[in-house]
Amino acid sequence: MKTRITQILNIEYPIIQAGMSWASSSAALPIAVSNAGGLGMIAAGPMYEQDFRKVLQAVRAGTDKPFAVNIPLYRPGAEAFLDMAYEFRVPVIFASQGGPKAHLARFREIGTKWVHVVSTLEHAGKAAAAGVDALAVVGAEAGGHPPANEVSSLVIVRKAARDFALPIVGGGGVADGYGIAAMLALGADAVQLGTRFLMTEEASVHDAYKSVALATGVDGTDLVGRKGLPVRMIRNDFAAHMQQIDLSACDKQEYEAQFRKSTLRQAALEGDVAWGKVELGQSAGLVDSIVPVSQLMQQLVAELNDARRALSEI
Numbered sequence: 001m002k003t004r005i006t007q008i009l010n011i012e013y014p015i016i017q018a019g020m021s022w023a024s025s026s027a028a029l030p031i032a033v034s035n036a037g038g039l040g041m042i043a044a045g046p047m048y049e050q051d052f053r054k055v056l057q058a059v060r061a062g063t064d065k066p067f068a069v070n071i072p073l074y075r076p077g078a079e080a081f082l083d084m085a086y087e088f089r090v091p092v093i094f095a096s097q098g099g100p101k102a103h104l105a106r107f108r109e110i111g112t113k114w115v116h117v118v119s120t121l122e123h124a125g126k127a128a129a130a131g132v133d134a135l136a137v138v139g140a141e142a143g144g145h146p147p148a149n150e151v152s153s154l155v156i157v158r159k160a161a162r163d164f165a166l167p168i169v170g171g172g173g174v175a176d177g178y179g180i181a182a183m184l185a186l187g188a189d190a191v192q193l194g195t196r197f198l199m200t201e202e203a204s205v206h207d208a209y210k211s212v213a214l215a216t217g218v219d220g221t222d223l224v225g226r227k228g229l230p231v232r233m234i235r236n237d238f239a240a241h242m243q244q245i246d247l248s249a250c251d252k253q254e255y256e257a258q259f260r261k262s263t264l265r266q267a268a269l270e271g272d273v274a275w276g277k278v279e280l281g282q283s284a285g286l287v288d289s290i291v292p293v294s295q296l297m298q299q300l301v302a303e304l305n306d307a308r309r310a311l312s313e314i
Helices: 004-009 028-035 049-062 078-087 101-109 121-130 153-163 177-186 207-214 237-246 252-259 264-268 282-286 293-312
Strands: 015-017 040-043 067-072 092-096 113-118 134-138 168-171 190-193 221-224 231-234
Touching: 004 134, 004 190, 015 028, 015 040, 015 293, 028 040, 028 049, 028 067, 028 293, 040 049, 049 078, 067 078, 078 101, 101 113, 113 121, 121 134, 121 153, 134 153, 153 168, 153 177, 177 190, 177 293, 207 264, 221 237, 237 252
Parallel strands: 015 190, 040 067, 067 092, 092 113, 113 134, 134 168, 168 190
Antiparallel strands: 221 231
């Protein structure tokens, strides 16, 4: 399959595993996805520098295929992580939550492709003007930090494809090959899947997290913390607590303190799915099994081909 993204990233299929804190802050998931023909991604967000180095070494040893690193530019110590990515000649960087312009020149010197993750057209425009190689455009269905304006993937991906000449990676609401076909039909050049890859054997999150994710329906998530920077997560005890806080008259500082009482780590590593932030996309409702990545990739490609054939017959 050839698209602008498969060609510039040198991958077999237009399928990208999203960088998910804890789930892909280890080597197993990125290695498996890249070896299966997609683009695996290390999530550097919650990692310590020494752990990041070890995972980079493990991924380099585990695959000779392209892989990516997701680095939130706002995080403390982001420069050190970028330095390490440069040292290891990481093939692809997916960056978010910060300006890319200051970093592009040195990575371009070593052939690294820079994809900037955005959830609004305003940020897409700024990243495009800075000179990034591609945009990853995420809609409201996505887990984690989708756009607070709740514009759907169907709309924002199509709008980005119309407005920008850059290759587009679409994300949010996709869990199978039919969703991938839909994104490509909108004008995307590849598709980023998070929740579906979270529910694989290689994802390094607690079994309780995977179990509750598997039990979540398409209407089982919500944007939580709407008065700040909301996250899409399941409706659990913490989500109910924040909904009560939303109705209160507490000030911004107290609101943020209440929101910080729960963490993703609490759910992903410790298995506290009642009070932890179980970040999950709406596409969880489309997933009914936890399988190895190799099996999932075969299934995604087969479904994508089925969808392409069906569309060609209309």
